[in-house]
Amino acid sequence: MTQDELKQLVAEAALKHVVPDAVVGVGSGSTVNFFIDALARMKNRIAGAVAASEASAARLRKHGIEVLELNNVDDLPVYIDGADEITEHLAMIKGGGGALTREKIIAAVARRFVCICDASKLVPVLGKFPLPVEVIPMARSYVGRELRRLGADPEWRQDFRTDNGNLIIDCHGLTILDPVQREGELNNIAGVVTNGLFARRPADLLLLGAPAGVRSIAARGV
Numbered sequence: 001m002t003q004d005e006l007k008q009l010v011a012e013a014a015l016k017h018v019v020p021d022a023v024v025g026v027g028s029g030s031t032v033n034f035f036i037d038a039l040a041r042m043k044n045r046i047a048g049a050v051a052a053s054e055a056s057a058a059r060l061r062k063h064g065i066e067v068l069e070l071n072n073v074d075d076l077p078v079y080i081d082g083a084d085e086i087t088e089h090l091a092m093i094k095g096g097g098g099a100l101t102r103e104k105i106i107a108a109v110a111r112r113f114v115c116i117c118d119a120s121k122l123v124p125v126l127g128k129f130p131l132p133v134e135v136i137p138m139a140r141s142y143v144g145r146e147l148r149r150l151g152a153d154p155e156w157r158q159d160f161r162t163d164n165g166n167l168i169i170d171c172h173g174l175t176i177l178d179p180v181q182r183e184g185e186l187n188n189i190a191g192v193v194t195n196g197l198f199a200r201r202p203a204d205l206l207l208l209g210a211p212a213g214v215r216s217i218a219a220r221g222v
Contacts, residue, residue, distance in 0.1 A: 004034075006118035006209035011035040013207050013214045017114045019077040020045050023068060025106045026060060027081025028053035028099040031116050035080055036060055050076060052106050053099040054163050070106060079110035083117050083203075084196070085129045090115065090203040090219050091179040095132030095196030098162045104194050107201050115203035119210040126179055130155070130170035131186075132196040137167050139191020146189045147171055166193055 001009070011034035018024050018039065026036060026049045036056065039046075040063035048066035050073055051057035057067045070076075081103055083092040092115065094100050107113050131152070135143045140156060147154040152171035160168055176182050179199035186195040206217040 001211050003118055003120065006211075007031040007034050007116075010116040010118065010207045010209040010214055011038050014080050014114055014116050015039065015042065017078055017080070017112070017205070018042065018046060021047055022075070022077045023047045023050060023073050025050045025076050025079030025081075025110050026052065026056050027079065027103050027106070028056045029082045029097050031082035031118070032056060032080065033059060035116060036063065036065075039063070040065065050106055052081065052102040053097065070109065073109075076106070076110045078112045078114060079106050080114050080116060081107070083115050083121055083198075085123050085126050086115060086117060086121055086203070086206060087123060087126060088217060090206055090217065091126065091197070091199035092203065093126050093129050093131055093196050094198055095134070095168070096129070098132065098134075098157070098160060098168050100132055100196045101134050101162065101164060101166075101194050104198065104201070107198065112205070113201070113203045115206045117206065117208055119208055119215075122208060126176040126197070127174040130172045131174055131176070132157075133169045133171060133186060134162055134164070134193040134195070135167045135169055136191045136193065140167055140169065143189055143191045144169060147186075150185065164193070
């Protein structure tokens with residue numbers, strides 16, 4: 001199976017976790033695009049969607065799915081999103097597309113976070129994928145120096161602005177053995193909005209697409 005076929009497989013599987021007559025949280029990225037297209041088939045059975053990026057919001061609206069502001073949503077039963085890297089403990093790196101801050105906010109609000117990935121995203125240790133850090137523009141140079149001090153090789157993602165109007169610095173060369181600690185450490189740098197480690201609020205369930213089918217990995221205690 002091709003990578004796109006695997007993404008389609010997990011996108012279809014994720015539909016079973018959408019709560020009828022409720023609002024669904026929708027992330028961003030190529031796998032989520034497949035999910036949005038599949039979600040269109042049940043658009044009359046949901047109350048609408050909250051989107052983590054302007055691109056996802058536009059795709060949802062194109063399918064006739066109402067996009068709601070998170071501030072106007074009292075309850076979000078489930079959030080569906082992908083990952084750039086994820087471990088079996090369901091900590092992950094996200095933000096390759098630059099939507100990490102809105103993704104992290106929606107994940108924090110949602111009662112359940114279902115991550116959908118193809119099998120290539122499952123790794124034993126996070127860090128091979130460059131860790132994105134969203135930064136206030138005036139703090140770019142300072143944050144870059146601090147990231148270097150912490151052992152990263154920072155690279156400013158030039159000619160890119162997030163939907164929030166901020167910059168992204170991608171951290172190369174990190175081996176992240178304690179993602180919870182590293183997430184907090186990076187967020188404590190002045191000028192950092194947030195970073196792409198989702199460890200303090202990991203996924204509750206991973207749907208992993210493989211040629212043999214969809215593998216489910218649940219967080220402990222879930």
